[in-house]
Amino acid sequence: MAQYEKQVKEILEAIGGKENIEKATHCVTRLRMSLKDESKVDSEKLESIDIVKGSFSTNGQFQVIIGQGTVDKVYKEMVAMTGIGEATKDDVKEASASKQNWLQRGVKMLADIFIPILPAIVTAGLLLGINNILTGEGIFFAESVVERYPQWAGIAEIINIIASAAFVFLPALIGWSAVKRFGGSELLGIVLGLFLVHPDLLNAWEYADASAEGDVPTWNLFGLQVEAIGYQGQVLPVLVSAWVLAKIDIYLRKRVPDSIQMLVVAPVALLITGFLAFIVIGPVTFTIANAITGGFIWLFSSLPAIGGLLYGAVYAPLVITGMHHAFLAVDLQLVGTGNGTFLWPILALSNIAQGSAALAIMFATRNENMKGLSLTSSVSAYLGVTEPALFGVNLRYKFPFICAIIGAATAGMFITLNGVLANSIGIGGIPGILSIIPDFWMSFFIGMIIAIVVPFALTFLYAKFVTKEEV
Incomplete structure (x- = not known):
């Protein structure tokens, strides 16, 4: 018997059989399928399979989280077992497109355009963070590093030119x-x-x-x-x-x-x-x-508490639908004004909040597999990639997802009231502080503490003393 033959058979049964698959491919961690009828999927049965860490549907694609390395072997076994033939991501996208409405197609189009250029934008954000450290006043000394040590000025200028090129x-x-x-x-x-x-x-x-x-x-x-x-x-x-x-x-x-x-x-x-x-x-x-x-x-300057609260609350749900990509265009437009973006810092805190909720599950659960998944997915979220935490842990139990939203909304409101701005888009997690304008570092740091403590405490307390479900 092949290594994952049993699990693949169980996955096929849970998604409605091989005849329910139109196209299938995989990415680094997930099986990505275009299904003929998603109503045939038995999510509870699917997520009880030992190698499955979660599942979700977005933009007409049904995705099953397997994990890095394992997913490639599972996919090959599925292709061999079903005879569906290997497909590319574009094949699955085309098959899924017919199931999307005009709004989903528009968001998908924006995602297809902006995702390929994200590495350049994020790299620029990180380099601008280094420039912030060298040129920001009050970080290490009353004056900036380049003012205290003029010999560093040329290095800072070169870093700034390299970093700002992607935005210019x-x-x-x-x-x-x-x-x-x-x-x-x-x-x-x-x-x-x-x-x-x-x-x-x-x-x-x-x-x-x-x-x-x-x-x-x-x-x-x-x-x-x-x-x-x-x-x-x-x-x-x-x-x-x-x-x-x-x-x-x-x-x-x-x-x-x-x-x-x-x-x-x-x-x-x-x-x-x-x-x-x-x-x-x-x-x-x-x-x-x-x-x-x-x-x-206007919203964030006239009604900062409402703006920060709302964006902090809706960002994670937008990630589930894929509609968060639409706001990347707004972020880039705000960065392009030269004044900085107030949206991206909230995004970073939302990612941190989802990671904190997942981390709380690690301490609350008795399931050893879930302990491992919660830890690795929380680290991933803290570094800006929330899908493992979102779909593998938080949405599985639902209440951690809600607790994370509460934490993100609270943190978002706090930093918006304090006028926090980022001068670039960087890594949307704890390293995101490097992209924040240095004058706002302390406010953003307090926002990070809120995004860590509030979701963790709410999730842990709910899991231990409120919910009657087995966590």
């Missing part, structure tokens, strides 16, 4: 990923993003002052006055322009002979998209983006 040229990263997602040539997407932040254009961060003084440069296009502004730190202008560019690119490649494609497709696609971007797309989406960020800024 953010439209190029988004252009590459978006055009690729929409089916066009990703190289053209990079060029699109770069000309939208060309140094000859008025910097977007200087637009407000230039507009107030009437000094915004313009082009005269046959009598039409077009503002010559760049879109540094902007998300919507490049997203919409990338969609237009990809559609033109695809249209031309289908119709232009191969022998002259290099001379026609790219130049025509970029010219048309460029003119549309500067004349129509950019101004319209720039206004919309500023209105969206303005709405968030």
Whole structure:
């Protein structure tokens, strides 16, 4: 008998049999399947299998958490046993797409665009954290490290240049990923993003002052006055322009002979998209983006307690649905303003809170397997990856999930009342403090203590003295 033959048979029985599987693949820790009918899944039976650490459904995919290393062997055994054939993640996504509504498809599209560029953004955030340590006042001395030791100033400047590049040229990263997602040539997407932040254009961060003084440069296009502004730190202008560019690119490649494609497709696609971007797309989406960020800024500045409480409460449920990816665009837009983001610090605290609730289960449970899962998943959440804690522990018992939300909402309200801002997006857990502007470190640290203590205490006390379920 193969190593996991028994468990695979049990998994198949619990999900409604092999005939209920349309496509199946796996990632580092999870089986990912597109099922014909998810109502046939017996979740209780599935999660009682010894190798299964949890299960959930999101964006039309049913996912079973197995664990790193083991999942690959289980998947191969499942393919051999069912004869369904190996599939890629894209195959499963396509099979799952038909089950999604327009909102889910929109969120999935944003996820497909932003997830590939996250490593660059998170790396930039970590490096900016190092720069914060070197240039922030009052961390080690009354003055900053570079003021106390001028010989470190050059190192800090180089680190800052390397770190800020991802944000300065953010439209190029988004252009590459978006055009690729929409089916066009990703190289053209990079060029699109770069000309939208060309140094000859008025910097977007200087637009407000230039507009107030009437000094915004313009082009005269046959009598039409077009503002010559760049879109540094902007998300919507490049997203919409990338969609237009990809559609033109695809249209031309289908119709232009191969022998002259290099001379026609790219130049025509970029010219048309460029003119549309500067004349129509950019101004319209720039206004919309500023209105969206303005709405968030108004809420968190006028009603900070409500804003922090609500976002802290809803972030973890958004992760379950996958809709949290939509807020990444808002975070990047806020970072692009140069003032910092008040949303991302709450995200980091929400992750910490879920890890704390999972850690409490380790002390409350008598189940040795659950003790191990709770410990490893809490460490993962503290380092910014919450799925093992969310789906493997907290949602399994439900009350730890609620306790974590209470802790995250309380911590979110506290840091928002204290005006905590991050100048970048980094690792969404305890290391996230490196991305916080140094002036707010103490407030964020207190927020972390709240996010650790409140969920842990509530979960442990509920497990020991309230619930009648076996934990």
